Amino acid sequence: xxxxxxxxxxxxxxxxxxxxxxxxxxxxxxxxxxxxxxxxxxxxxxxxxxxxxxxxxxxxxxxxxxxxxxxxxxxxxxxxxxxxxxxxxxxxxxxxxxxxxxxxxxxxxxxxxxxxxx
Numbered sequence: 001x002x003x004x005x006x007x008x009x010x011x012x013x014x015x016x017x018x019x020x021x022x023x024x025x026x027x028x029x030x031x032x033x034x035x036x037x038x039x040x041x042x043x044x045x046x047x048x049x050x051x052x053x054x055x056x057x058x059x060x061x062x063x064x065x066x067x068x069x070x071x072x073x074x075x076x077x078x079x080x081x082x083x084x085x086x087x088x089x090x091x092x093x094x095x096x097x098x099x100x101x102x103x104x105x106x107x108x109x110x111x112x113x114x115x116x117x118x
Contacts, residue, residue: 016068018108019072019111019112020073025074025077032077041084054113074097078095
């Protein structure tokens with residue numbers, strides 16, 4: 001049970017979010033390796049670099065308006081994406097769509113695309 005802090009909401013009570021383009025979600029999902037020691041995200045180095053750059057660029061836009069968005073993604077990649085992001089951009093909230101209560105209005109302000117990370 002997660003609580004959404006006021007910092008992540010607009011004055012109207014909407015959750016401010018950034019989403020990932022579907023092909024990026026798919027690529028991340030396909031990069032999850034399953035081993036006897038557990039699952040882990042194994043993004044190719046160039047993809048990892050481009051993803052972090054794209055996220056940092058998007059999040060920088062929000063810092064100018066003093067808002068910290070939540071990254072919304074599919075439940076399958078949430079845990080792996082959170083661990084990955086925490087290594088480079090600590091403190092960013094990552095939630096899956098099914099963790100958001102129905103009564104919470106989501107305001108998606110942008111979509112992170114791999115191509116925007118070049």
